[in-house]
Amino acid sequence: MNERAVVRIGERLVGDGQPVYVVAEIGINHNGSLDVAKKLIDGAVLAGCDAVKFQKRTPELCVPKDQWYIERDTPWGRMTYIDYRHKVEFGAREYGEIDRYCKERHIDWFVSCWDEESVDFMERFDTPCYKAASASLTDHELLRKMKSTGKPLIMSTGMSTMQEIEKSIAAVGEKGLLVAHSTSTYPCPVEALNLRMIGTLKALYPHVPIGYSGHETGLSPTWAAVAMGATFVERHITLDRAMWGTDQAASVEIVGLVKLVANIRDIERSLGDGIKRVHEGELAARKKLRRVHGEEESGVHASVGADNASVAVNGNGHAKGANGHANGTNGHANGRRRALTNGA
Secondary structure (H helix, E strand, O other): OOOOOEEEEOOEEEEOOOOOEEEEEEEOOOOOOHHHHHHHHHHHHHHOOOEEEEEEOOHHHHOOHHHOOOEEEEOOEEEEHHHHHHHOOOOHHHHHHHHHHHHHHOOEEEEEEOOHHHHHHHOOOOOOOEEEOHHHOOOHHHHHHHHOOOOOEEEEOOOOOHHHHHHHHHHHOOOOEEEEEEOOOOOOOHHHOOOOHHHHHHHHOOOOOEEEEEOOOOOHHHHHHHHOOOOEEEEEEEOOOOOOOOOHHHOEEHHHHHHHHHHHHHHHHHHOOOOOOEEHHHHHHHHHHOOOOOOOHHHOEEOOOOOOOEEEOOOOOOOEOOOOOEOOOOOOOOOOOOOOOOOO
């Protein structure tokens, strides 16, 4: 049997057979305000997220020099682009407080590093993993730098060809790697989401946890991603989608985040294990509505297991095994099944 795709992030196992790991991407939606960042952390905790994520850049390395002195209007007045990038960039003091606050609120935090110096900077903090943004997927040196820390690496795949994805995975190796399907349009129209790529990536990389990083305005595609097998999800969050900033419009407000996570947990519980059972709650309807009973009817009895809800059906009167099959019959009826004319 193939080994399941599972990676440990902090205290959590992330991957097949595990609860979906939900990441609230704060990014730079804090607009340089530590107070706003803390409110967003509080919102993520309220919603039941597993982690919050920020972005870390060295502006002089990440902003092309020909853009440094281009002036733009900002909430702090008109300033050059390089000054703006510094304005929204958190340093050691801010991240030290974020580290303390997330530990106090019992939520993981980590960052996407956009350059090698930012990796060195972040190593002073005990974050459980790193994230590579879609824009960094082809920066193999940066990917290797993050992977060399020994921490798991989450890699987003937006704005990338399949060949680029394959080369990047080969560059860092599959061990400790998680890959997120993504489309880098902000906000992203639903017809461009291509959620079936989740299945494609899972088939290509069966030992790598596959997730989804969404930039759509609604919630339903993220729920669909979970139903299609995403083992972790990431969504940008904001206090108000009307706030200033390029990522705000593609972000989820806190009320929506609460709904997003609650329904993810409902979807997880609803998926089941694929083994057909008659549940205890069906017995009364079965007895009342079924006009033609199967030959195994006399053997229907409550079989209360860990979920307190399953019922075993055995035509020979024997109890079913834990795998849901009747002992000696493999769960198949011995006689001819007749069509049902009543009930659901």
